[in-house]
Amino acid sequence: MISKRAIETPASPIRRLVPYSDExxxxxxxxxxxxxxxPDIKTPKIWYEYIEKYKPEVVAYTHSQGLLELREAFADYYAKHNINVNPDEITITNGGSEAIMFALGVVCDPGDEVLTIEPFYANYLGFATYLSVKLVPVTAHPEDGYRLPSMEAFERALTPKTKAIxxxxxxxxxxxxxxxxxxKRIIEFAKKHDLVIISDEVYREFTFDGRKHVSAFHFEGIEDRxxxxDSISKRYSACGARIGVLVTKNKEFSKGVLKFAQARLCPAETSQYGAIGLLKLGDEYTNSVRDEYQKRRDATYEAMKKIPGVVVHKPEGAFYLAAKLPVDNAEDFIIWMLKEFNINGKTTMASPLNGFYVTPGAGVSEIRIAYVLESEKLTEAVEILGEGINEYNKSK
Ligand SMILES: Cc1ncc(COP(=O)(O)O)c(C=O)c1O
Known part of the structure; x- marks a missing residue:
């Protein structure tokens, strides 16, 4: 009785080993x-202040596109980042997650194809499968720091069914x-092949060592594609708020997205009030959070570099590090870490990276680390990982 799509939708590689850690x-x-x-960083107090300030007598539905005041706050935020959008071009969604689903849904019909750079955010595959869209990977490699693959590789992945990147x-x-x-190369490629660009910028504020984030919105002549x-989840340590946005200047897309939004009625009213508050926070807040993640990145990277046989590049942004381990199968290794290994009652859990690829067999020795703990804890956690690799390989 169950649908094929329910069977084919993959379990999240981030969560599927949780039963082992629970054990x-x-x-x-x-x-x-x-x-x-x-993130373990505290949600700013202004979140609660704004919820308290509005405190409606009835927690009501809002406009499906989201509260105008929140859309105006987002438009102001983007203006500060040299992105010129008006509130009509913004839809408030239930997290960036819903924005991804709406974006794929407004561009693709069942059977259409979307290119993505693998390893990719694993839930892209869940959403694509849910919508019967085929996610076509173009593979980046740990050996060169997972940089953008060549345009030839993108060209090879194209078919007449490709709709977006x-x-x-x-x-x-x-x-x-x-x-x-x-x-720019991605944008030129999309223009050349008449593709839509879906640019997921939820980590746009987290760029390290003075790097500036380049938004796809900084390029001209692509407004319609x-x-x-985007999302407040990571930027303001407000993952449970479930507030994201979809921004587009394409009026047809906006109309389609509005119909999807109407079907799910609205984003949570209370969270929208809190988000208006969060968007009042200026550069001082984001700079301090970014500096903290950069410190954690340094601690994680330095400790990873010391583990013999690991292929690792210094991450430049977000709060993740991907690495190739000297183990035959990273998923088996992580399960072993949770079942068999500890140092003084402590062990370390990472995500196997194979679930962030669709190419069969790709990423089998790779892991992703989210450096969302304090630096000293990260150093200890990675040292435990290193000891674990040593023991694991001895035990085989
Ligand atoms: C790249 C990326 N996009 C989108 C999301 C979705 O975030 P949320 O739905 O919490 O806004 C995440 C969450 O981890 C992510 O890493």
Missing amino acids: AEKRGIHVYHLNIGQ LFSNPSNPTGTVYTYEEV LIIV
């Missing part, structure tokens, strides 16, 4: 959770921040 924790093991991008910048899971030249996905 380990039941046995009293302290697990360093580096598998999920849940979807990518995250900064990248989850690799932490690569695409340069102006790289983003561009959709931006």
